[in-house]
Amino acid sequence: MFRPRRLRKNEMIRAMVRENHLSVNDFIYPLFVEEGENVKKEIATMPGVFRYSLDQLDAELKEIVELGIPSIMLFGIPKHKDEIGSESWNDEGVVQTAIRYIKLNYPQLYVIADVCFCEYTSHGHCGVLVPAVGAKDGMDVDNDKTLINLEKQSISMANAGADLLAPSGMMDGMISTMRDALDLNEFSDIPIMSYAVKYASAFYGPFRDAADSTPSLGDRKTYQMDPANRIEALKEAALDVEEGADILMVKPALSYLDIIRDLKDTHDLPLAAYNVSGEYAMVKAAAQNGWIDGEKVMMEKLVSMKRAGADIILTYHAKEAARLL
Numbered sequence: 434m435f436r437p438r439r440l441r442k443n444e445m446i447r448a449m450v451r452e453n454h455l456s457v458n459d460f461i462y463p464l465f466v467e468e469g470e471n472v473k474k475e476i477a478t479m480p481g482v483f484r485y486s487l488d489q490l491d492a493e494l495k496e497i498v499e500l501g502i503p504s505i506m507l508f509g510i511p512k513h514k515d516e517i518g519s520e521s522w523n524d525e526g527v528v529q530t531a532i533r534y535i536k537l538n539y540p541q542l543y544v545i546a547d548v549c550f551c552e553y554t555s556h557g558h559c560g561v562l563v564p565a566v567g568a569k570d571g572m573d574v575d576n577d578k579t580l581i582n583l584e585k586q587s588i589s590m591a592n593a594g595a596d597l598l599a600p601s602g603m604m605d606g607m608i609s610t611m612r613d614a615l616d617l618n619e620f621s622d623i624p625i626m627s628y629a630v631k632y633a634s635a636f637y638g639p640f641r642d643a644a645d646s647t648p649s650l651g652d653r654k655t656y657q658m659d660p661a662n663r664i665e666a667l668k669e670a671a672l673d674v675e676e677g678a679d680i681l682m683v684k685p686a687l688s689y690l691d692i693i694r695d696l697k698d699t700h701d702l703p704l705a706a707y708n709v710s711g712e713y714a715m716v717k718a719a720a721q722n723g724w725i726d727g728e729k730v731m732m733e734k735l736v737s738m739k740r741a742g743a744d745i746i747l748t749y750h751a752k753e754a755a756r757l758l
Protein backbone atom coordinates (compact mmCIF):
# COMPACT_ATOMS: atom_id res chain seq x y z
CA MET A 434 0.00 0.00 0.00
CA PHE A 435 1.17 3.54 -0.67
CA ARG A 436 1.30 5.33 2.64
CA PRO A 437 1.63 9.08 2.12
CA ARG A 438 1.02 9.48 5.84
CA ARG A 439 4.61 8.30 6.51
CA LEU A 440 5.82 11.69 5.39
CA ARG A 441 3.38 13.50 7.66
CA LYS A 442 4.29 11.72 10.84
CA ASN A 443 5.83 14.66 12.68
CA GLU A 444 6.80 18.27 12.08
CA MET A 445 10.42 17.37 11.32
CA ILE A 446 9.57 15.27 8.30
CA ARG A 447 6.74 17.57 7.28
CA ALA A 448 9.17 20.48 7.22
CA MET A 449 11.61 18.45 5.11
CA VAL A 450 9.07 17.67 2.41
CA ARG A 451 7.29 21.03 2.48
CA GLU A 452 7.04 22.33 -1.07
CA ASN A 453 6.40 26.02 -0.53
CA HIS A 454 7.73 28.49 2.00
CA LEU A 455 6.79 32.00 2.95
CA SER A 456 9.59 34.44 3.54
CA VAL A 457 9.56 38.01 4.70
CA ASN A 458 11.41 38.76 1.45
CA ASP A 459 8.21 37.96 -0.42
CA PHE A 460 6.28 40.83 1.11
CA ILE A 461 5.43 44.32 -0.03
CA TYR A 462 3.59 46.33 2.60
CA PRO A 463 1.11 48.95 1.32
CA LEU A 464 1.15 52.29 3.16
CA PHE A 465 -1.37 55.14 3.04
CA VAL A 466 0.18 58.59 3.30
CA GLU A 467 -2.17 61.50 3.88
CA GLU A 468 -1.30 65.11 3.18
CA GLY A 469 -1.27 67.22 6.32
CA GLU A 470 0.04 66.95 9.84
CA ASN A 471 -0.68 64.92 12.96
CA VAL A 472 -2.67 62.27 11.15
CA LYS A 473 -2.67 58.73 12.48
CA LYS A 474 -6.08 57.36 11.72
CA GLU A 475 -7.00 53.69 11.85
CA ILE A 476 -9.04 52.66 8.84
CA ALA A 477 -12.35 51.47 10.24
CA THR A 478 -12.73 48.61 7.79
CA MET A 479 -9.09 47.51 8.06
CA PRO A 480 -8.19 47.04 11.74
CA GLY A 481 -4.46 47.50 12.31
CA VAL A 482 -3.97 49.58 9.15
CA PHE A 483 -3.57 53.35 9.45
CA ARG A 484 -3.48 56.49 7.39
CA TYR A 485 -0.46 58.55 8.35
CA SER A 486 0.75 62.03 7.63
CA LEU A 487 4.47 62.09 6.91
CA ASP A 488 5.34 63.55 10.33
CA GLN A 489 3.74 60.51 11.99
CA LEU A 490 5.31 57.86 9.78
CA ASP A 491 8.63 57.20 11.50
CA ALA A 492 7.44 54.66 14.05
CA GLU A 493 5.76 52.67 11.31
CA LEU A 494 8.82 52.81 9.02
CA LYS A 495 11.13 51.74 11.84
CA GLU A 496 8.90 48.79 12.63
CA ILE A 497 8.84 47.73 8.98
CA VAL A 498 12.63 47.86 8.81
CA GLU A 499 13.04 46.01 12.10
CA LEU A 500 10.75 43.25 10.93
CA GLY A 501 12.90 42.86 7.82
CA ILE A 502 10.15 43.74 5.36
CA PRO A 503 12.12 44.83 2.31
CA SER A 504 9.58 46.91 0.46
CA ILE A 505 6.65 49.29 0.77
CA MET A 506 4.09 50.51 -1.74
CA LEU A 507 2.83 54.05 -1.28
CA PHE A 508 -0.71 55.30 -1.80
CA GLY A 509 -1.34 59.01 -1.43
CA ILE A 510 -4.33 60.83 -0.03
CA PRO A 511 -3.97 64.42 -1.27
CA LYS A 512 -5.86 67.44 0.04
CA HIS A 513 -6.67 68.77 -3.41
CA LYS A 514 -8.51 66.69 -5.95
CA ASP A 515 -9.62 67.84 -9.39
CA GLU A 516 -11.24 66.46 -12.54
CA ILE A 517 -8.02 65.06 -13.98
CA GLY A 518 -6.02 64.28 -10.85
CA SER A 519 -3.30 66.83 -11.57
CA GLU A 520 -2.03 66.70 -7.99
CA SER A 521 -0.61 63.26 -8.86
CA TRP A 522 2.20 64.85 -10.90
CA ASN A 523 2.92 67.68 -8.48
CA ASP A 524 6.61 67.25 -7.61
CA GLU A 525 5.80 68.48 -4.10
CA GLY A 526 2.80 66.14 -3.80
CA VAL A 527 2.19 63.90 -0.81
CA VAL A 528 3.67 60.74 -2.32
CA GLN A 529 6.61 62.48 -3.97
CA THR A 530 7.47 64.13 -0.65
CA ALA A 531 7.13 60.83 1.17
CA ILE A 532 9.38 59.04 -1.33
CA ARG A 533 12.14 61.64 -0.91
CA TYR A 534 11.86 61.45 2.87
CA ILE A 535 11.88 57.66 3.02
CA LYS A 536 14.73 57.20 0.54
CA LEU A 537 16.81 59.67 2.53
CA ASN A 538 16.08 58.29 5.99
CA TYR A 539 15.39 54.60 5.31
CA PRO A 540 17.64 53.73 2.37
CA GLN A 541 17.22 50.04 3.17
CA LEU A 542 13.56 50.18 2.07
CA TYR A 543 12.66 49.54 -1.55
CA VAL A 544 10.00 52.13 -2.31
CA ILE A 545 7.29 51.44 -4.85
CA ALA A 546 4.91 54.09 -6.13
CA ASP A 547 1.42 53.03 -7.12
CA VAL A 548 0.75 55.01 -10.26
CA CYS A 549 -2.94 55.80 -10.74
CA PHE A 550 -5.41 58.65 -10.52
CA CYS A 551 -8.35 57.43 -8.46
CA GLU A 552 -7.00 58.91 -5.22
CA TYR A 553 -6.44 62.25 -6.98
CA THR A 554 -9.60 62.79 -9.03
CA SER A 555 -12.69 64.49 -7.66
CA HIS A 556 -14.87 61.75 -9.21
CA GLY A 557 -12.70 58.85 -8.02
CA HIS A 558 -12.10 57.30 -11.43
CA CYS A 559 -8.67 56.08 -12.54
CA GLY A 560 -8.28 58.65 -15.32
CA VAL A 561 -9.79 61.48 -17.31
CA LEU A 562 -13.58 61.25 -17.42
CA VAL A 563 -15.33 62.23 -20.66
CA PRO A 564 -18.93 62.02 -21.90
CA ALA A 565 -19.55 58.66 -23.54
CA VAL A 566 -22.68 57.55 -25.33
CA GLY A 567 -24.19 54.47 -23.76
CA ALA A 568 -21.85 54.44 -20.76
CA LYS A 569 -23.23 54.03 -17.26
CA ASP A 570 -24.16 57.55 -16.07
CA GLY A 571 -23.06 58.82 -19.51
CA MET A 572 -19.37 59.13 -18.66
CA ASP A 573 -16.29 56.96 -19.18
CA VAL A 574 -12.53 57.17 -18.69
CA ASP A 575 -10.72 58.30 -21.84
CA ASN A 576 -7.84 55.89 -22.35
CA ASP A 577 -5.39 58.02 -24.31
CA LYS A 578 -5.97 61.29 -22.44
CA THR A 579 -5.21 59.32 -19.28
CA LEU A 580 -1.98 57.95 -20.79
CA ILE A 581 -0.70 61.50 -21.31
CA ASN A 582 -1.17 62.21 -17.61
CA LEU A 583 0.27 58.85 -16.69
CA GLU A 584 3.55 59.90 -18.29
CA LYS A 585 3.63 63.02 -16.15
CA GLN A 586 2.87 61.13 -12.95
CA SER A 587 5.46 58.46 -13.74
CA ILE A 588 8.24 60.96 -14.38
CA SER A 589 7.35 62.86 -11.23
CA MET A 590 7.49 59.69 -9.11
CA ALA A 591 10.76 58.65 -10.74
CA ASN A 592 12.24 62.10 -10.12
CA ALA A 593 11.27 61.83 -6.47
CA GLY A 594 13.34 58.64 -6.24
CA ALA A 595 10.86 55.76 -6.49
CA ASP A 596 12.64 52.43 -6.95
CA LEU A 597 9.82 50.89 -8.97
CA LEU A 598 6.54 52.05 -10.49
CA ALA A 599 3.33 50.06 -10.35
CA PRO A 600 0.56 51.30 -12.66
CA SER A 601 -2.86 50.13 -11.46
CA GLY A 602 -5.25 51.90 -13.80
CA MET A 603 -5.76 49.14 -16.39
CA MET A 604 -5.43 51.58 -19.30
CA ASP A 605 -4.52 50.02 -22.64
CA GLY A 606 -0.95 50.82 -23.60
CA MET A 607 0.00 52.01 -20.12
CA ILE A 608 3.17 49.93 -19.94
CA SER A 609 4.66 50.99 -23.29
CA THR A 610 3.72 54.60 -22.58
CA MET A 611 5.48 54.54 -19.22
CA ARG A 612 8.48 52.60 -20.52
CA ASP A 613 9.06 55.09 -23.32
CA ALA A 614 8.64 58.06 -20.98
CA LEU A 615 11.01 56.61 -18.39
CA ASP A 616 13.63 55.67 -20.98
CA LEU A 617 13.55 59.12 -22.60
CA ASN A 618 14.09 60.72 -19.21
CA GLU A 619 17.12 58.68 -18.18
CA PHE A 620 15.13 56.32 -15.99
CA SER A 621 15.75 53.24 -18.08
CA ASP A 622 16.81 51.40 -14.90
CA ILE A 623 13.47 51.82 -13.13
CA PRO A 624 11.35 48.66 -13.45
CA ILE A 625 7.61 48.52 -13.98
CA MET A 626 5.37 46.13 -12.07
CA SER A 627 2.16 46.01 -14.03
CA TYR A 628 -1.21 45.43 -12.43
CA ALA A 629 -1.60 43.41 -15.61
CA VAL A 630 -4.61 41.41 -14.55
CA LYS A 631 -6.81 43.50 -12.31
CA TYR A 632 -10.42 42.54 -11.90
CA ALA A 633 -13.40 44.82 -11.28
CA SER A 634 -13.72 43.45 -7.78
CA ALA A 635 -15.95 44.11 -4.78
CA PHE A 636 -12.98 43.06 -2.64
CA TYR A 637 -11.55 46.59 -3.01
CA GLY A 638 -14.29 48.10 -0.82
CA PRO A 639 -12.22 48.79 2.32
CA PHE A 640 -9.35 50.26 0.27
CA ARG A 641 -11.69 52.80 -1.26
CA ASP A 642 -12.62 53.91 2.27
CA ALA A 643 -8.95 54.06 3.13
CA ALA A 644 -8.00 56.09 0.08
CA ASP A 645 -11.22 58.07 -0.42
CA SER A 646 -11.38 56.70 -3.95
CA THR A 647 -14.89 55.35 -4.39
CA PRO A 648 -16.15 56.45 -7.83
CA SER A 649 -18.89 59.04 -7.37
CA LEU A 650 -20.67 57.79 -10.47
CA GLY A 651 -20.55 54.70 -12.66
CA ASP A 652 -18.14 51.86 -11.95
CA ARG A 653 -14.76 50.60 -13.12
CA LYS A 654 -16.04 47.86 -15.40
CA THR A 655 -14.94 49.55 -18.62
CA TYR A 656 -11.29 49.30 -17.59
CA GLN A 657 -10.96 46.60 -14.93
CA MET A 658 -11.60 43.00 -15.95
CA ASP A 659 -14.71 40.86 -15.67
CA PRO A 660 -14.26 38.34 -12.79
CA ALA A 661 -15.70 35.64 -15.05
CA ASN A 662 -12.79 35.81 -17.52
CA ARG A 663 -9.69 33.69 -17.71
CA ILE A 664 -8.50 33.69 -21.33
CA GLU A 665 -8.60 37.48 -21.28
CA ALA A 666 -6.17 37.44 -18.36
CA LEU A 667 -3.61 35.65 -20.54
CA LYS A 668 -4.10 38.23 -23.25
CA GLU A 669 -3.69 41.15 -20.82
CA ALA A 670 -0.52 39.61 -19.42
CA ALA A 671 0.95 38.90 -22.87
CA LEU A 672 0.33 42.49 -23.95
CA ASP A 673 2.09 43.86 -20.91
CA VAL A 674 5.07 41.56 -21.45
CA GLU A 675 5.29 42.75 -25.04
CA GLU A 676 5.08 46.36 -23.88
CA GLY A 677 8.00 45.89 -21.50
CA ALA A 678 6.65 45.05 -18.05
CA ASP A 679 9.26 43.67 -15.65
CA ILE A 680 6.89 42.08 -13.13
CA LEU A 681 3.29 40.99 -13.62
CA MET A 682 0.60 41.20 -10.97
CA VAL A 683 -2.74 39.52 -10.42
CA LYS A 684 -5.28 41.31 -8.27
CA PRO A 685 -7.16 40.36 -6.12
CA ALA A 686 -5.35 37.20 -5.05
CA LEU A 687 -7.58 34.77 -3.20
CA SER A 688 -10.46 34.39 -5.61
CA TYR A 689 -7.98 34.38 -8.50
CA LEU A 690 -5.44 31.72 -7.54
CA ASP A 691 -6.20 29.93 -10.81
CA ILE A 692 -5.17 33.03 -12.74
CA ILE A 693 -1.93 33.28 -10.75
CA ARG A 694 -1.15 29.70 -11.73
CA ASP A 695 -2.04 30.34 -15.36
CA LEU A 696 0.33 33.29 -15.54
CA LYS A 697 3.09 31.40 -13.75
CA ASP A 698 2.79 28.59 -16.29
CA THR A 699 2.76 30.85 -19.34
CA HIS A 700 5.25 33.63 -18.51
CA ASP A 701 8.75 33.75 -17.15
CA LEU A 702 8.50 37.15 -15.43
CA PRO A 703 8.33 37.39 -11.65
CA LEU A 704 4.73 37.29 -10.55
CA ALA A 705 3.05 39.29 -7.79
CA ALA A 706 -0.28 38.69 -6.08
CA TYR A 707 -2.17 41.53 -4.39
CA ASN A 708 -3.91 40.27 -1.27
CA VAL A 709 -6.43 43.10 -1.29
CA SER A 710 -8.24 45.05 1.40
CA GLY A 711 -11.46 43.01 1.36
CA GLU A 712 -9.52 39.79 1.77
CA TYR A 713 -7.76 41.32 4.75
CA ALA A 714 -10.98 42.69 6.25
CA MET A 715 -12.79 39.34 6.07
CA VAL A 716 -10.09 37.59 8.06
CA LYS A 717 -9.99 40.38 10.63
CA ALA A 718 -13.77 40.49 11.05
CA ALA A 719 -14.16 36.74 11.44
CA ALA A 720 -11.21 36.56 13.83
CA GLN A 721 -12.58 39.40 15.97
CA ASN A 722 -15.80 37.45 16.27
CA GLY A 723 -13.88 34.39 17.37
CA TRP A 724 -15.15 32.50 14.35
CA ILE A 725 -11.74 31.61 12.95
CA ASP A 726 -8.16 31.58 14.15
CA GLY A 727 -7.00 34.76 12.41
CA GLU A 728 -3.28 34.02 12.46
CA LYS A 729 -3.65 30.52 11.10
CA VAL A 730 -6.04 31.59 8.38
CA MET A 731 -3.68 34.42 7.44
CA MET A 732 -0.66 32.12 7.07
CA GLU A 733 -2.72 29.54 5.19
CA LYS A 734 -3.97 32.04 2.66
CA LEU A 735 -0.53 33.61 2.19
CA VAL A 736 1.12 30.26 1.52
CA SER A 737 -1.70 29.36 -0.86
CA MET A 738 -0.70 32.37 -2.97
CA LYS A 739 2.86 31.08 -3.15
CA ARG A 740 1.65 27.60 -3.99
CA ALA A 741 -0.44 29.10 -6.78
CA GLY A 742 2.74 30.61 -8.20
CA ALA A 743 3.20 34.06 -6.72
CA ASP A 744 6.79 35.16 -6.12
CA ILE A 745 5.80 38.42 -4.45
CA ILE A 746 2.83 39.14 -2.18
CA LEU A 747 1.43 42.59 -1.53
CA THR A 748 -0.37 42.30 1.76
CA TYR A 749 -1.65 44.33 4.68
CA HIS A 750 -0.75 41.26 6.78
CA ALA A 751 2.97 41.73 6.08
CA LYS A 752 3.89 42.94 9.56
CA GLU A 753 1.87 40.28 11.41
CA ALA A 754 3.13 37.53 9.12
CA ALA A 755 6.73 38.73 9.43
CA ARG A 756 6.42 38.47 13.20
CA LEU A 757 5.36 34.84 12.92
CA LEU A 758 8.04 33.84 10.43
Ligand code: PBG
Pocket residue numbers: 547549550551552559601602636637638639640641708709710711
Ligand atom coordinates in the same frame (compact mmCIF):
# COMPACT_ATOMS: atom_id res chain seq x y z
C1 PBG B 1 -6.46 51.84 -7.70
C2 PBG B 1 -6.20 50.82 -6.68
C3 PBG B 1 -7.15 50.10 -5.97
C4 PBG B 1 -6.47 49.25 -5.13
C5 PBG B 1 -5.11 49.47 -5.33
N1 PBG B 1 -4.96 50.43 -6.32
C6 PBG B 1 -8.61 50.21 -5.91
C7 PBG B 1 -9.46 50.16 -7.05
O1 PBG B 1 -9.10 49.80 -8.17
O2 PBG B 1 -10.61 50.53 -6.83
C8 PBG B 1 -7.14 48.28 -4.22
C9 PBG B 1 -6.29 47.68 -3.19
C10 PBG B 1 -7.03 46.96 -2.15
O3 PBG B 1 -8.26 46.77 -2.18
O4 PBG B 1 -6.36 46.56 -1.20
N2 PBG B 1 -5.45 52.75 -7.83
